[in-house]
Amino acid sequence: MPLRRLTIPEYNNTVHDLFGDTTQPANAFPQDDTTTLVFPTAPLLDSLRTSRLADAAAALAAAVDVTKLGIGKPASDSEQTVLDAFFSTFGPRIYRRPVLAAERTLLMALYQRGRTNEGLDVTGGIRLLIEAMLQSAAFLYHWELGPQAPHLEGSQVRLGSYEVASRLSYFIWATMPDDTLLSAAAADKLQTPDEIVAQAKRMLADPKARQSVTAFFNAWLGIDQLSKRTKDADAYPQFDDSLKASMQAELESETVGVALDGDGSLTTLLTGTSATLTQPVAAIYGLKNVMGMAPQSVTLDATQRGGILTRAGWQAAFGGSKGSNPIKRGVEIYRRLLCGTVPPPPPDVPLPKDASSGGTTRQRFAEHGSNACATGCHALFDNFGFAFENYDGIGQYRTMDNGLPVDASGSVMLDGAKVDFKNGIELSKLIANSQQALACFASQTATFALGRSLQDADQTSIQGAVAAYGSASNGFRDLVVSFASSRTFRYRTPAVDEVLK
Numbered sequence: 001m002p003l004r005r006l007t008i009p010e011y012n013n014t015v016h017d018l019f020g021d022t023t024q025p026a027n028a029f030p031q032d033d034t035t036t037l038v039f040p041t042a043p044l045l046d047s048l049r050t051s052r053l054a055d056a057a058a059a060l061a062a063a064v065d066v067t068k069l070g071i072g073k074p075a076s077d078s079e080q081t082v083l084d085a086f087f088s089t090f091g092p093r094i095y096r097r098p099v100l101a102a103e104r105t106l107l108m109a110l111y112q113r114g115r116t117n118e119g120l121d122v123t124g125g126i127r128l129l130i131e132a133m134l135q136s137a138a139f140l141y142h143w144e145l146g147p148q149a150p151h152l153e154g155s156q157v158r159l160g161s162y163e164v165a166s167r168l169s170y171f172i173w174a175t176m177p178d179d180t181l182l183s184a185a186a187a188d189k190l191q192t193p194d195e196i197v198a199q200a201k202r203m204l205a206d207p208k209a210r211q212s213v214t215a216f217f218n219a220w221l222g223i224d225q226l227s228k229r230t231k232d233a234d235a236y237p238q239f240d241d242s243l244k245a246s247m248q249a250e251l252e253s254e255t256v257g258v259a260l261d262g263d264g265s266l267t268t269l270l271t272g273t274s275a276t277l278t279q280p281v282a283a284i285y286g287l288k289n290v291m292g293m294a295p296q297s298v299t300l301d302a303t304q305r306g307g308i309l310t311r312a313g314w315q316a317a318f319g320g321s322k323g324s325n326p327i328k329r330g331v332e333i334y335r336r337l338l339c340g341t342v343p344p345p346p347p348d349v350p351l352p353k354d355a356s357s358g359g360t361t362r363q364r365f366a367e368h369g370s371n372a373c374a375t376g377c378h379a380l381f382d383n384f385g386f387a388f389e390n391y392d393g394i395g396q397y398r399t400m401d402n403g404l405p406v407d408a409s410g411s412v413m414l415d416g417a418k419v420d421f422k423n424g425i426e427l428s429k430l431i432a433n434s435q436q437a438l439a440c441f442a443s444q445t446a447t448f449a450l451g452r453s454l455q456d457a458d459q460t461s462i463q464g465a466v467a468a469y470g471s472a473s474n475g476f477r478d479l480v481v482s483f484a485s486s487r488t489f490r491y492r493t494p495a496v497d498e499v500l501k
Contacts, residue, residue, distance in 0.1 A: 001492035004142045004451045005042035007032050009215060013175035015056075015134075018093060019064055025056035038336060039219045039448050053135055061131035066123045074122035082122055083111070086129065094130070095138040096176055097145070097162035097185070107132060142166060142451070152500045156491040161185040164196065168484060171449040172203040174212035193485035200484040204477050210256055217255035220444050221308065222332055223248060226317040235322045236394050238283075246280035246293075247313030247395075253295065254308060264475025266441055270307035270432035271425075273300045284312045284396055304397045306425035307432070309333065309388065312395025319393035323355060324401075326365050330385025337431060338414075339440035340380060360401040362389050362408075383410040387427040442466045445476075446483055457493075461486035 006014060011026035029052045032040035043049070067073055071085035087107075091099040099107075107129055114120040114128040133139055144166040151158045159167065165185040169177040177185070181199060189195050203209060218224040226248050231239040253276040258269045276297050282290035285305070290296045308314055318329045334340040353364045365382070389408045392398055399406055408423040414434045421427040431437045442465045443454055454462070461483060468482030469475060483489055494500055 001143075001450075001495075002452050003044070005044065005140050006142070007040050007042045009040075009174055009211075010042075010170055011056075013173075013211065015060055017175050017178075019060060020068075021060060021063070023059075025059060028052055028056070034219075037447060037451075037453065038444065039216075039451070041451060053140070057131045057134035060134060061127040064127055064130055066126050069126075071126075074126065079122050082126070083108075086126060091133070092182065093176070094133045095136075095144070096166045096182075097138075103136075103138070142170065150494075150498070150500055152494070153491070155494075157494055157500070158191070158491055161188045161190040164190040164490060167449075167489065168196065168199060168203065170212075171484065172200065172212055172480065173206070173208045174215055175208065193490075196485040196490070197481055200481045201477075204260070204480060209260060213256050213259050214252055216445070216448050217259065218252065220336060220448070221251075221255070221314065222317055222336060223251045223255070223313065226251075226313055229317055230321065231316075231319075231393060232322045238280075239316070239394050243280040243284075243394075244313075244316075246278045247284075247311075247316060249295070250275055250277055250281050251308065251311060251313045254311070259476040263473065264477050264479075266438060266475070267432040268475075270309065270428045272307060273302050273305060274298075275300050275305075275311070281312055284394065286397075302425075304390070304425075307428040309428050309431075310391070310424050312391070315388060315391040315395030316393065319391070319395070321393065323393045324361050324389060324391060325393070326362060326385030326389060327352075327382060328385070329388050330381035330383065333384040333431075334381035336444075337437055337440060338434075339436075339443055342381065355402050358402070360389070360404045360406065362386050362401075362406070363404075383412045384427070386410050387412075387421055388424040390423055438466055438469070439463075442469065442479055442483070445479055446488065449483060449489065458488045461488035 006026075008026040008029055008031070011029070012024045015021045015025065030043075030049055033043050034040050045053070069086070069090045071090055072082045074082050087099050087104055091104075095103075110132055111125045111129055114125050115122075118124075120128060137143075144162045145160060148160045148162075151160070162182075162185045165177040165181040168190075169175060169181055180202070181190075184190050184195070184199065190199065226244055229244070254272070254274075255269065257276070258264060258272070262268060274297065276295045277285070277287070277290050278293045278295055279291050282288075282296075282298070285300060287298060290298065305311065315324075315329070318332050319325050320328070331342055335342050353359075353367070355361070355364070357364065366386075387408050387410060389401065389406050390397055390399065392401075409421065411418050411420045412427070412430075413419075414430055415436050419430050421430060439462070442462050446458060446462055446465070447454055450458075464486055465479045465483040469479040
């Protein structure tokens with residue numbers, strides 16, 4: 001259980017739920033880290049991040065309407081009544097567990113200095129407390145131990161109910177626990193798998209789950225890369241912000257729709273032909289009857305599209321600036337959907353030849369991959385990319401490339417065996433039915449939930465989630481519920497030098 005700080009979305013969502021704030025102050029923070037995991041993590045603090053956090057805390061506290069915190073009315077209620085209510089009711093929402101006696105002592109000392117030295121009234125004093133608490137480790141980091149001592153069972157520590165409540169909430173909602181979760185934690189009702197299952201199902205049915213599920217699929221599949229992509233203006237003059245937004249909206253609608261509204265199946269996600277489109281991306285698919293920016297449900301041509309990997313947005317996210325990029329697409333499929341490890345490229349690999357040299361993209365990239373310095377790693381993933389050569393740099397379907405017929409056939413290793421395919425649609429079906437891909441899907445879900453890389457000790461919990469996915473009818477939702485109630489989710493290894501009784 002590494003020490004994790006709130007990510008940018010988690011911070012924004014949390015202060016929204018605490019104060020109703022809609023300014024998204026964390027957008028001004030330095031970006032989260034995406035180099036270690038597929039999913040963003042918040043680096044530990046440095047001077048710039050500390051400064052930005054202080055600015056955000058000051059602005060948030062200054063804007064708080066203290067009368068709406070449920071702690072009474074500072075102008076008419078006694079000061080002690082307001083303070084007692086703050087520490088017993090609102091403070092636990094900020095810290096996501098009860099405020100400890102030692103913490104209250106320190107905060108009260110700050111409050112008194114504000115009242116005495118700065119002439120603050122009770123309202124100003126409460127705002128000062130909030131400003132300080134928003135900069136505390138108890139708010140900024142995921143470690144909601146609460147008043148209970150760690151509970152050692154054998155060699156592992158069972159998480160307390162407040163820790164489970166927070167872990168559940170940031171996994172499924174990407175924000176702080178609601179009152180129902182905090183009440184369950186206060187009653188110590190999050191200690192058994194059945195209790196956690198009930199809460200997880202409730203939370204998945206809540207509209208708030210959509211924001212976290214969207215974030216999961218965007219990061220896992222690389223959908224969040226689309227908005228950052230640029231294309232050569234001469235090759236793709238239509239690739240503007242409107243088209244990128246339209247492409248991303250289609251991908252998000254499809255992934256979240258399958259995960260939360262549909263059967264939750266990896267097969268449906270990787271083979272389905274239903275789509276919800278607006279006019280810009282519909283034009284890429286050659287659909288002339290979709291007009292305007294109102295989303296419209298359509299069925300795509302099954303001979304050209306089948307599943308999320310064949311959608312224009314995904315192909316554009318990992319296509320080249322002037323054409324397709326089978327190496328990039330292959331790498332992303334191999335590491336994101338099959339959890340393959342891609343070694344760093346050697347420094348002496350030459351660039352692929354330009355289209356002006358003749359030949360199809362596949363022919364030029366295959367020649368590049370055959371270089372002695374490149375064969376070792378390119379054999380792992382190139383064919384995954386060649387399967388999608390029917391799609392150009394922005395995902396338009398094609399049968400010809402540089403004046404020659406497209407060849408999207410090939411073979412890859414899946415589940416320890418060599419399998420053949422004719423194109424990306426067939427390869428998507430093979431991946432969808434692969435146990436390797438399903439295990440990776442579960443592993444990526446677990447990594448997202450835990451905010452860390454997986455260890456050997458996690459595998460039993462992941463296998464249990466895979467089994468739950470395969471034996472039930474709600475697919476992704478069953479996988480989430482199973483993992484949330486697993487031992488990996490409910491326990492942690494003792495920290496180095498941690499003193500346990």
